[in-house]
Amino acid sequence: MNNKITAFFIISLFFFLLSIKSVSAQCYSITNSSNTLNPSFTHTFTITPNVPGTNIVNTHVIRLRVFSLGAWKLTASRIAITRTSGSGASSDDIKDTDIGWTASIRPVSVLFGSASLVAPFSGSTTLNSISTAGGTQIVSGTGSTAFASCTPSTRFYELTVNLSVPQDFIFNSGTYTGMITYTLGP
Amino acid sequence: MQSKAIKYLFVFAVAFWLSLSMGMLKAYSHQAVVPLSIKVNGKLVITDEHSELSGHSRNAVPCNISLDRRRNSFNITSAHRLKVRSNLNKWKLVGQIVELPTEYKKINSKNIILKYHTEVGPKANPNAAKLIAPFTAPVSISALSNNKDFVVLEGNSKTSIDKDPGNMNNWYGVNFSVEYNKSYNKKSDYLIVNSYKPKKYRRRQYRASINYTLVSI
Numbered sequence: 317m318n319n320k321i322t323a324f325f326i327i328s329l330f331f332f333l334l335s336i337k338s339v340s341a342q343c344y345s346i347t348n349s350s351n352t353l354n355p356s357f358t359h360t361f362t363i364t365p366n367v368p369g370t371n372i373v374n375t376h377v378i379r380l381r382v383f384s385l386g387a388w389k390l391t392a393s394r395i396a397i398t399r400t401s402g403s404g405a406s407s408d409d410i411k412d413t414d415i416g417w418t419a420s421i422r423p424v425s426v427l428f429g430s431a432s433l434v435a436p437f438s439g440s441t442t443l444n445s446i447s448t449a450g451g452t453q454i455v456s457g458t459g460s461t462a463f464a465s466c467t468p469s470t471r472f473y474e475l476t477v478n479l480s481v482p483q484d485f486i487f488n489s490g491t492y493t494g495m496i497t498y499t500l501g502p
Numbered sequence: 503m504q505s506k507a508i509k510y511l512f513v514f515a516v517a518f519w520l521s522l523s524m525g526m527l528k529a530y531s532h533q534a535v536v537p538l539s540i541k542v543n544g545k546l547v548i549t550d551e552h553s554e555l556s557g558h559s560r561n562a563v564p565c566n567i568s569l570d571r572r573r574n575s576f577n578i579t580s581a582h583r584l585k586v587r588s589n590l591n592k593w594k595l596v597g598q599i600v601e602l603p604t605e606y607k608k609i610n611s612k613n614i615i616l617k618y619h620t621e622v623g624p625k626a627n628p629n630a631a632k633l634i635a636p637f638t639a640p641v642s643i644s645a646l647s648n649n650k651d652f653v654v655l656e657g658n659s660k661t662s663i664d665k666d667p668g669n670m671n672n673w674y675g676v677n678f679s680v681e682y683n684k685s686y687n688k689k690s691d692y693l694i695v696n697s698y699k700p701k702k703y704r705r706r707q708y709r710a711s712i713n714y715t716l717v718s719i
Contacts, residue, residue, distance in 0.1 A: 344532035355534045363542040365589055367549055369669030378534050397538065404591070408660075410540055481540060485589045485672050486662040489544040496536040 343466035344388065344500040345381040351468035361481045363410075371416065371480040379424075379472040380431070380500055383460045388502055390457075390475070393450030394443060395495035402490015410487050412444035412494070416480035421455060425471045429459015443479070446496060454498070546716035547587045548595070549673075554585055562715040567680045569609055569708040580680030584714060585623075585673035586631070588661050592719035595631075595655035595676060597712050599646045604707035611644040613683045614708060618654060618676060625664040625671040631657035633676075642683070643710070654678075654714070678712075 348355035357376035382388050399409045418440050421433055432438070434453045436445050446452045455475065462471035550563045563584060570577045586595060601611075618637045622628045634653045636645070646652055655676055662672040 346532055346534045348534075357534065357536045359536060359538050361538070361540040363540060365545045365547070365587065365669060367547055367554065367587065367669050369667050371667070376536055397540070402542070404660075410542065414665075415538075477536075479538070482665075482667040483669070484662070484665055484667055485545070485587050485660060485669060486665050487542050487589065489542045489589055492538075492540040492542070494538040494540075496538070498534045498536075500532040 342385070342388075342502060343381075343383040344502075345379075345466040345468075346498060346500050347379045347381070347468060347472075349377050349379065351379070353468075359479060363481055363483050363487065365483045365485045365487075369483050369485075371482050373478050373480045375476060375478050377474060377476050378498065379474055380455070380457075381461045381466055381469065381472045382429075382457065382500070383462070383464065383466055384429075384458075384502065385460075386458065386502065388457050388500065389453050390455035391450065391499050391501070392446045392452050392454050393497050393499075394446040394448050394452075396448055397443070397492050397494035399488065399490050399492050402488050404488030404490075408486055408488045410481065410492050412446075413442050414481065414484075414487075415443040415494075416482075417441045417443055417445065417477070418480075419454070419475060419477045421473055421475045423461075423473055425462075426473065427460050427462045427471055429457060429461075431455055431457035431473045443494075443496070450497075450499075542589070544590045544718065545588070546590060546593055546718060548714060548716050549585045549587075551583055562713060564711050564713045565678075566711050567709070569614065569680070569682060571609065571682075571706045576682065578680060578682065580678075582678055584676045584678075586655070586657070586661060586676065586716060587669060587673050588630075588657060588716065590718050591657075591659050593631075593657040594634075594653050594717050594719055595657075596651045596715050596717055597646075597654050598651050598715070599643065599648060599710050599712045601648055602709040602711060604709050606705040606707045609682075609706045609708040611708065612642055614643040615640045615681045615683050616643055616646075616678060617641075617681065618678045620655075621675040621677065622661075623671040623673040623675070625666040626661050626674050627659060627663040630659045630661045630663075630674050631655050640681075643680075656719075676714075 347353055359374040361372045397410055397412050419437055421431055434456050437454050462469045546561050548563050565582045568579045617640045618633055634656050637654050661674045666672040
């Protein structure tokens with residue numbers, strides 16, 4: 317009988333070790349507000365200068381879910397804004413330095429740990445604060461949002477980012493493109 | 503004995519479930535992308551004293567002028583400050599005068615002189631535009647055809663020379679005023695003598711609207 321008990325415990329231990337292996341791999345998930353994985357937030361700004369000048373603001377909200385025994389971070393990289401049509405001196409093109417950035421982060425029923433924005437992203441800054449080479453840290457965090465937290469659960473950090481472009485008469489008319497990529501990891 | 507087997511089976515099942523649920527963790531994504539697309543439209547804006555403050559800018563501004571001569575007074579409503587903003591490189595400011603009916607006999611338009619001069623805001627390009635002849639000098643209103651466009655200003659670049667997020671300092675200004683040409687023969691125009699009531703002045707007026715429009719070239 318003791319042999320049977322030992323066998324069952326060994327089997328249980330085996331599965332537990334499998335679990336530990338998975339845990340050691342950790343898990344990171346980014347979704348949008350609809351819990352869609354690998355989200356894409358396409359922002360289209362239409363700038364028509366006027367008096368008085370105002371900023372056009374676009375917002376994206378992403379959910380961060382982490383299962384981690386240690387520290388984790390959200391990093392970003394950028395593809396620089398470039399003009400793809402129109403004409404004018406390049407000095408009057410919209411650049412990453414012209415695109416305002418503000419963000420906020422809040423925990424929603426997080427299991428344990430904390431997360432905060434890293435300077436300069438904790439205040440007002442501009443898009444050029446994100447490196448084109450990647451690895452620019454936006455958020456610093458510890459702990460897990462939930463047990464088995466990478467399943468779309470109701471426990472997550474919500475990061476709200478506002479991007480703004482001034483409607484200034486100095487900018488060359490035309491179209492411009494750029495890109496931000498966020499990566500969540502250890 | 504049977505209950506113990508059930509307990510072990512339960513432990514086994516729990517361990518199995520744990521391993522499965524943990525194993526699922528690895529499958530999820532960890533990236534998001536934000537493609538940015540910015541479209542800057544060409545824009546021409548003209549404001550006057552009122553629309554500049556109220557934010558009701560547009561590409562056309564009507565300006566009323568009126569002269570009202572009485573025996574002991576001569577009221578002229580004439581001075582206007584227009585501010586042009588453009589992110590286009592080729593544009594022009596076009597005027598069109600429309601004479602309006604007057605209550606009293608009309609002042610001869612030959613005696614009314616239009617004067618233009620330009621100025622720029624601190625973040626505007628002073629070489630963005632230039633006055634077009636004959637408006638580089640005072641012009642008699644009689645030289646302008648009713649309901650027909652005349653070009654006052656021609657722009658050859660955007661008006662901004664520097665960033666100005668509020669767009670309050672990047673204007674190219676056109677000021678114009680109306681004057682009564684006092685050197686003209688007052689006897690025939692300014693002073694009308696009624697043969698039956700000598701020495702009585704007759705009231706005279708002139709009213710018109712000049713509509714200014716910004717046009718891209």
